[in-house]
Amino acid sequence: ETGVTQTPRHLVMGMTNKKSLKCEQHLGHNAMYWYKQSAKKPLELMFVYNFKEQTENNSVPSRFSPECPNSSHLFLHLHTLQPEDSALYLCASSPTDSSGTYEQYFGPGTRLTVT
Amino acid sequence: ILNVEQSPQSLHVQEGDSTNFTCSFPSSNFYALHWYRWETAKSPEALFVMTLNGDEKKKGRISATLNTKEGYSYLYIKGSQPEDSATYLCAFAKSGAGSYQLTFGKGTKLSVIP
Numbered sequence A: 001e002t003g004v005t006q007t008p009r010h011l012v013m014g015m016t017n018k019k020s021l022k023c024e025q026h027l028g029h030n031a032m033y034w035y036k037q038s039a040k041k042p043l044e045l046m047f048v049y050n051f052k053e054q055t056e057n058n059s060v061p062s063r064f065s066p067e068c069p070n071s072s073h074l075f076l077h078l079h080t081l082q083p084e085d086s087a088l089y090l091c092a093s094s095p096t097d098s099s100g101t102y103e104q105y106f107g108p109g110t111r112l113t114v115t
Numbered sequence B: 001i002l003n004v005e006q007s008p009q010s011l012h013v014q015e016g017d018s019t020n021f022t023c024s025f026p027s028s029n030f031y032a033l034h035w036y037r038w039e040t041a042k043s044p045e046a047l048f049v050m051t052l053n054g055d056e057k058k059k060g061r062i063s064a065t066l067n068t069k070e071g072y073s074y075l076y077i078k079g080s081q082p083e084d085s086a087t088y089l090c091a092f093a094k095s096g097a098g099s100y101q102l103t104f105g106k107g108t109k110l111s112v113i114p
Helices: none
Strands: A004-007 A010-013 A018-025 A032-038 A044-048 A053-057 A064-070 A075-077 A088-093 A108-114 B003-008 B012-015 B019-024 B030-038 B043-051 B058-059 B060-068 B072-077 B088-095 B102-104 B106-112
Touching: A010 A018, A010 A044, A018 A032, A018 A088, A032 A075, A044 A064, A044 A075, A053 A064, B003 B088, B012 B019, B019 B106, B030 B072, B030 B102, B043 B058, B043 B060
Parallel strands: A010 A108, B012 B106
Antiparallel strands: A004 A018, A018 A075, A032 A044, A032 A088, A044 A053, A064 A075, A088 A108, B003 B019, B019 B072, B030 B043, B030 B088, B058 B060, B060 B072, B088 B102, B088 B106
Protein backbone atom coordinates (compact mmCIF):
# COMPACT_ATOMS: atom_id res chain seq x y z
CA GLU A 1 0.00 0.00 0.00
CA THR A 2 1.31 3.43 -0.87
CA GLY A 3 0.70 7.00 0.25
CA VAL A 4 -0.90 8.08 3.50
CA THR A 5 -3.69 6.02 5.02
CA GLN A 6 -5.99 6.86 7.90
CA THR A 7 -8.33 4.71 9.96
CA PRO A 8 -11.13 4.82 10.73
CA ARG A 9 -12.67 6.95 7.98
CA HIS A 10 -15.70 7.75 10.10
CA LEU A 11 -16.09 7.76 13.87
CA VAL A 12 -19.00 8.60 16.12
CA MET A 13 -18.22 8.79 19.80
CA GLY A 14 -19.83 9.95 23.00
CA MET A 15 -18.27 12.57 25.19
CA THR A 16 -17.13 9.99 27.74
CA ASN A 17 -15.56 7.58 25.23
CA LYS A 18 -11.89 7.05 24.51
CA LYS A 19 -10.87 6.37 20.92
CA SER A 20 -7.79 6.63 18.73
CA LEU A 21 -7.19 7.75 15.17
CA LYS A 22 -4.41 6.08 13.24
CA CYS A 23 -2.27 7.36 10.39
CA GLU A 24 0.35 5.48 8.43
CA GLN A 25 2.64 6.69 5.65
CA HIS A 26 4.64 4.56 3.22
CA LEU A 27 6.58 7.41 1.64
CA GLY A 28 9.72 7.40 3.76
CA HIS A 29 9.01 10.89 5.09
CA ASN A 30 10.42 12.26 8.33
CA ALA A 31 7.60 14.55 9.38
CA MET A 32 3.99 13.78 10.17
CA TYR A 33 1.16 16.19 10.95
CA TRP A 34 -2.32 16.26 12.42
CA TYR A 35 -4.73 18.89 11.08
CA LYS A 36 -8.29 19.74 12.02
CA GLN A 37 -10.77 20.94 9.40
CA SER A 38 -13.90 22.55 10.79
CA ALA A 39 -16.64 24.10 8.69
CA LYS A 40 -15.85 27.61 7.44
CA LYS A 41 -12.32 27.50 8.88
CA PRO A 42 -8.92 26.88 7.30
CA LEU A 43 -7.01 23.71 7.96
CA GLU A 44 -5.67 24.11 11.49
CA LEU A 45 -2.34 22.55 12.34
CA MET A 46 -2.58 20.63 15.61
CA PHE A 47 0.66 18.69 16.02
CA VAL A 48 3.89 18.12 14.12
CA TYR A 49 6.37 15.32 14.60
CA ASN A 50 9.81 15.36 12.99
CA PHE A 51 11.85 12.18 13.35
CA LYS A 52 9.37 11.00 16.01
CA GLU A 53 9.91 14.12 18.11
CA GLN A 54 7.05 16.53 18.64
CA THR A 55 8.08 19.92 17.29
CA GLU A 56 4.76 21.73 17.41
CA ASN A 57 1.73 21.69 19.63
CA ASN A 58 -0.57 24.44 18.48
CA SER A 59 -2.29 25.11 21.82
CA VAL A 60 -4.37 21.99 21.44
CA PRO A 61 -6.49 20.94 24.45
CA SER A 62 -5.13 18.02 26.44
CA ARG A 63 -8.14 15.88 25.52
CA PHE A 64 -6.21 15.35 22.25
CA SER A 65 -3.06 13.33 22.82
CA PRO A 66 -0.71 12.50 19.93
CA GLU A 67 1.68 9.59 19.75
CA CYS A 68 4.38 8.91 17.17
CA PRO A 69 6.06 5.55 17.84
CA ASN A 70 8.11 5.71 14.61
CA SER A 71 8.40 7.88 11.51
CA SER A 72 5.73 5.89 9.67
CA HIS A 73 2.95 5.87 12.25
CA LEU A 74 1.03 8.61 14.00
CA PHE A 75 -1.87 8.31 16.41
CA LEU A 76 -4.29 10.79 17.89
CA HIS A 77 -5.80 9.59 21.16
CA LEU A 78 -9.14 11.14 22.01
CA HIS A 79 -10.84 11.29 25.40
CA THR A 80 -13.68 13.29 26.93
CA LEU A 81 -14.23 15.24 23.74
CA GLN A 82 -16.79 17.99 23.30
CA PRO A 83 -19.37 18.32 20.51
CA GLU A 84 -17.37 21.26 19.07
CA ASP A 85 -14.52 18.81 18.42
CA SER A 86 -16.61 17.27 15.65
CA ALA A 87 -14.60 17.86 12.48
CA LEU A 88 -12.52 16.22 9.77
CA TYR A 89 -9.10 15.20 11.08
CA LEU A 90 -6.42 14.99 8.42
CA CYS A 91 -3.01 13.42 8.67
CA ALA A 92 -0.15 14.43 6.40
CA SER A 93 3.51 13.63 5.94
CA SER A 94 6.42 15.38 4.26
CA PRO A 95 10.16 15.17 3.88
CA THR A 96 12.11 17.68 5.97
CA ASP A 97 15.56 17.76 4.41
CA SER A 98 16.56 21.36 3.70
CA SER A 99 17.04 20.78 -0.03
CA GLY A 100 13.39 19.96 -0.53
CA THR A 101 10.18 21.91 -0.85
CA TYR A 102 8.42 20.04 1.99
CA GLU A 103 5.41 19.18 -0.15
CA GLN A 104 2.81 17.56 2.09
CA TYR A 105 0.96 14.37 1.28
CA PHE A 106 -2.41 13.98 2.90
CA GLY A 107 -4.50 11.06 4.00
CA PRO A 108 -8.23 10.88 3.30
CA GLY A 109 -9.16 12.03 6.79
CA THR A 110 -11.33 10.77 9.63
CA ARG A 111 -14.76 12.35 9.92
CA LEU A 112 -15.36 12.58 13.67
CA THR A 113 -18.74 13.23 15.24
CA VAL A 114 -18.97 13.75 19.00
CA THR A 115 -22.44 13.20 20.43
CA ILE B 1 -0.27 34.66 13.90
CA LEU B 2 0.31 34.35 10.15
CA ASN B 3 -2.46 35.62 7.90
CA VAL B 4 -3.12 33.75 4.66
CA GLU B 5 -6.13 35.03 2.76
CA GLN B 6 -7.77 33.59 -0.33
CA SER B 7 -10.33 35.18 -2.59
CA PRO B 8 -12.92 34.68 -3.73
CA GLN B 9 -14.31 32.24 -1.18
CA SER B 10 -16.24 30.48 -3.95
CA LEU B 11 -17.07 30.89 -7.58
CA HIS B 12 -19.09 29.25 -10.30
CA VAL B 13 -17.90 29.27 -13.89
CA GLN B 14 -19.19 27.78 -17.11
CA GLU B 15 -17.31 24.94 -18.74
CA GLY B 16 -14.74 26.40 -21.09
CA ASP B 17 -14.32 29.66 -19.20
CA SER B 18 -10.94 30.64 -17.81
CA THR B 19 -10.69 31.78 -14.23
CA ASN B 20 -8.22 32.85 -11.60
CA PHE B 21 -8.07 33.35 -7.87
CA THR B 22 -5.76 34.95 -5.36
CA CYS B 23 -3.76 34.02 -2.31
CA SER B 24 -2.18 36.72 -0.16
CA PHE B 25 0.41 35.98 2.50
CA PRO B 26 3.01 37.76 4.65
CA SER B 27 5.74 39.37 2.51
CA SER B 28 8.40 38.88 5.18
CA ASN B 29 10.17 35.69 6.25
CA PHE B 30 9.03 33.92 3.10
CA TYR B 31 10.18 30.38 2.39
CA ALA B 32 7.59 28.83 0.06
CA LEU B 33 4.04 29.05 -1.15
CA HIS B 34 2.08 25.85 -1.77
CA TRP B 35 -1.08 25.28 -3.80
CA TYR B 36 -3.24 22.22 -3.18
CA ARG B 37 -6.37 20.93 -4.88
CA TRP B 38 -8.98 19.25 -2.68
CA GLU B 39 -11.74 17.38 -4.40
CA THR B 40 -14.78 16.32 -2.43
CA ALA B 41 -14.32 12.99 -0.61
CA LYS B 42 -10.64 12.87 -1.56
CA SER B 43 -7.33 13.93 0.01
CA PRO B 44 -5.81 17.33 -0.71
CA GLU B 45 -3.11 16.93 -3.34
CA ALA B 46 -0.22 19.23 -4.14
CA LEU B 47 -0.35 21.26 -7.33
CA PHE B 48 2.67 23.55 -6.98
CA VAL B 49 5.33 24.56 -4.51
CA MET B 50 6.84 27.94 -5.35
CA THR B 51 9.91 29.43 -3.75
CA LEU B 52 11.29 32.23 -5.94
CA ASN B 53 9.86 35.68 -6.57
CA GLY B 54 8.57 35.81 -10.12
CA ASP B 55 8.18 32.02 -10.25
CA GLU B 56 5.64 30.77 -12.73
CA LYS B 57 4.61 27.12 -12.73
CA LYS B 58 2.31 25.20 -15.02
CA LYS B 59 0.60 21.83 -14.97
CA GLY B 60 -1.66 21.24 -17.94
CA ARG B 61 -4.33 23.95 -17.97
CA ILE B 62 -3.43 25.17 -14.49
CA SER B 63 -0.71 27.69 -13.80
CA ALA B 64 0.42 29.83 -10.89
CA THR B 65 2.49 32.95 -10.38
CA LEU B 66 4.28 34.25 -7.31
CA ASN B 67 5.13 37.73 -6.05
CA THR B 68 6.95 37.46 -2.73
CA LYS B 69 7.69 41.19 -2.43
CA GLU B 70 4.03 42.12 -2.30
CA GLY B 71 2.86 38.83 -0.85
CA TYR B 72 0.48 37.34 -3.38
CA SER B 73 0.08 34.40 -5.72
CA TYR B 74 -2.43 33.83 -8.50
CA LEU B 75 -3.76 30.49 -9.67
CA TYR B 76 -5.12 30.39 -13.22
CA ILE B 77 -7.26 27.72 -14.83
CA LYS B 78 -7.61 27.91 -18.61
CA GLY B 79 -10.71 26.43 -20.23
CA SER B 80 -12.29 25.10 -17.02
CA GLN B 81 -13.68 21.59 -17.09
CA PRO B 82 -16.15 19.96 -14.66
CA GLU B 83 -13.32 17.84 -13.27
CA ASP B 84 -11.61 21.05 -12.12
CA SER B 85 -14.38 21.49 -9.55
CA ALA B 86 -12.64 21.41 -6.18
CA THR B 87 -11.45 23.59 -3.35
CA TYR B 88 -8.08 25.17 -4.06
CA LEU B 89 -5.96 25.81 -0.99
CA CYS B 90 -2.85 27.88 -0.68
CA ALA B 91 -0.40 27.53 2.19
CA PHE B 92 2.49 29.69 3.36
CA ALA B 93 5.78 28.35 4.70
CA LYS B 94 7.86 30.68 6.84
CA SER B 95 11.64 30.76 6.61
CA GLY B 96 13.75 29.49 9.46
CA ALA B 97 13.48 26.42 11.62
CA GLY B 98 10.26 24.58 10.97
CA SER B 99 9.83 25.86 7.42
CA TYR B 100 8.14 22.56 6.65
CA GLN B 101 5.13 23.72 8.69
CA LEU B 102 2.37 25.33 6.65
CA THR B 103 -0.29 27.94 7.39
CA PHE B 104 -3.31 27.42 5.16
CA GLY B 105 -5.88 29.80 3.76
CA LYS B 106 -9.58 28.95 3.85
CA GLY B 107 -9.57 27.98 0.19
CA THR B 108 -11.46 28.95 -2.94
CA LYS B 109 -14.25 26.56 -3.87
CA LEU B 110 -14.59 26.31 -7.64
CA SER B 111 -17.66 24.83 -9.30
CA VAL B 112 -17.54 24.32 -13.06
CA ILE B 113 -20.99 24.09 -14.63
CA PRO B 114 -21.22 21.78 -17.67
